[in-house]
Amino acid sequence: MASDSRFGRPGTVAAGMADSAQAQKLVYLVTGGCGFLGEHVVRMLLQQEPQLRELRIFDLHLGPWLEELKTGPVQVTAIQGDVTQAHEVAAAVAGAHVVIHTAGLVDVFGKTSPETIHEVNVQGTRNVIEACVQTGTRFLVYTSSMEVVGPNVKGQPFYRGNENTPYEAVHRHPYPCSKALAEQLVLEANGRKVLGGLPLVTCALRPTGIYGEGHQIMRDFYHQGLRLGGRLFRAIPASVEHGRVYVGNVAWMHVLVARELEHRAALMGGQVYFCYDNSPYKSYEDFNMEFLGPCGLRLVGTHPLLPYWLLVFLAALNVLLQWLLRPLLLYAPLLNPYTLAMANTTFTVSTDKARRHFGYEPLFSWEESRTRTIRWVQAVEGSAQ
Ligand SMILES: NC(=O)c1ccc[n+]([C@@H]2O[C@H](COP(=O)([O-])OP(=O)(O)OC[C@H]3O[C@@H](n4cnc5c(N)ncnc54)[C@H](O)[C@@H]3O)[C@@H](O)[C@H]2O)c1
Ligand SMILES: C[C@@H](CO)CCC[C@@H](C)[C@H]1CC[C@H]2[C@@H]3[C@H](O)C=C4C[C@@H](O)CC[C@]4(C)[C@H]3CC[C@]12C
Numbered sequence: 001m002a003s004d005s006r007f008g009r010p011g012t013v014a015a016g017m018a019d020s021a022q023a024q025k026l027v028y029l030v031t032g033g034c035g036f037l038g039e040h041v042v043r044m045l046l047q048q049e050p051q052l053r054e055l056r057i058f059d060l061h062l063g064p065w066l067e068e069l070k071t072g073p074v075q076v077t078a079i080q081g082d083v084t085q086a087h088e089v090a091a092a093v094a095g096a097h098v099v100i101h102t103a104g105l106v107d108v109f110g111k112t113s114p115e116t117i118h119e120v121n122v123q124g125t126r127n128v129i130e131a132c133v134q135t136g137t138r139f140l141v142y143t144s145s146m147e148v149v150g151p152n153v154k155g156q157p158f159y160r161g162n163e164n165t166p167y168e169a170v171h172r173h174p175y176p177c178s179k180a181l182a183e184q185l186v187l188e189a190n191g192r193k194v195l196g197g198l199p200l201v202t203c204a205l206r207p208t209g210i211y212g213e214g215h216q217i218m219r220d221f222y223h224q225g226l227r228l229g230g231r232l233f234r235a236i237p238a239s240v241e242h243g244r245v246y247v248g249n250v251a252w253m254h255v256l257v258a259r260e261l262e263h264r265a266a267l268m269g270g271q272v273y274f275c276y277d278n279s280p281y282k283s284y285e286d287f288n289m290e291f292l293g294p295c296g297l298r299l300v301g302t303h304p305l306l307p308y309w310l311l312v313f314l315a316a317l318n319v320l321l322q323w324l325l326r327p328l329l330l331y332a333p334l335l336n337p338y339t340l341a342m343a344n345t346t347f348t349v350s351t352d353k354a355r356r357h358f359g360y361e362p363l364f365s366w367e368e369s370r371t372r373t374i375r376w377v378q379a380v381e382g383s384a385q
Helices: 036-048 086-093 114-135 174-189 216-227 247-260 284-292 308-325 337-343 353-358 366-384
Strands: 026-031 052-059 075-080 098-101 139-143 158-161 201-207 209-211 231-233 244-246 271-275 298-300 347-349
Touching (some): 026 036, 026 086, 036 247, 086 114, 098 247, 139 174, 139 247, 174 201, 209 284, 216 231, 216 284, 231 284, 244 247, 244 366, 247 353, 247 366, 284 298, 284 366, 308 337
Parallel strands (some): 026 098, 098 139, 139 201, 201 271, 231 298
């Protein structure tokens, strides 16, 4: 496989597995395979799934980096398509053994309409399920989100929770609403008979906030810090903890689930798994500083510099400005009432369900995840000059 300096190769685990004598017989489809997470899943599959014969990458926008993958031993098929178009999805799914459905609209900033978010995240997922049923694909892994649980509209903390922790999962924002509906569709589809009469096996992974190479919001914070003379200003109390997970480990969990679904269908079918690793629990801002600090940024203040009521006011003002400016331009700042509530609510997971059910252990240690992410931010810095 072609090497890639941004992503590198995972350490030692299964190095060279793709060269082993195991039969290459499986066809995988990754929807959203050119996105932040999707690209890592694609690369991880090529490195860690020895049974892969063909890898189909389905996305609305195909990346130029796909070309370099086509020279390896696995057949890489790039498919430009839209998950909202049932016939395009069905054509891509036909003949695949496993579908990893990561495509989605991740928008908590008001860039897209609620209708479009619903269409892509819910109808798109429905199309993927129906395509599996109609064409006989039996294994479906869905990238859900921690947001199907919370933080909820009341801003109640979720502290070191697991998949069984009681929590009032009530949402109003289009993104978590769409993810929750889509996850429900996926779980309900478990056991449906696919073409040929065998049952569909599905499960959903719920990553917490993902970070790592390619993370657009980290890039945005970095550039904001540069614009502010190398400083970021603390807005959130350091005591508000967030669960974060390295993208390489999220990708690894997808690969493992996809591999194990067939052998452990009775145990894993219809299940949800939080997607976690050993990244430390910190506030959103303090966690970002683990990477932005070594790249020369400083977080000013040990306490929030603005009172909370003022942040609430500014967030509301941003909503008004977004609405007023909409006919002229897209104004979508990081701060809005929803992102403020998220950043201000403790949400951390602590679970070993994935380890118990399919032997998941993070592939990348916290130190390695941190180093890789810092190296990537430094490369962003280099390319910006
Ligand atoms: N980023 C996070 O912190 C996070 C956390 C939890 C869950 N997730 C979930 O992980 C998945 C991937 O998120 P990401 O952060 O990589 O987002 P991303 O925007 O980088 O990737 C999404 C990909 O889906 C593609 N896509 C969007 N609409 C499409 C359509 N109509 N048809 C086909 N492809 C389409 C995009 O082109 C993009 O390549 C999403 O389902 C998201 O809900 C993300
Ligand atoms: C008030 C600002 C001062 O610095 C900080 C704003 C931070 C927010 C932009 C982010 C805080 C929490 C983030 C979300 C969280 O990590 C989990 C997510 C789940 C996932 O499915 C999509 C991304 C996200 C919603 C993520 C988005 C950015 C935050 C709201």
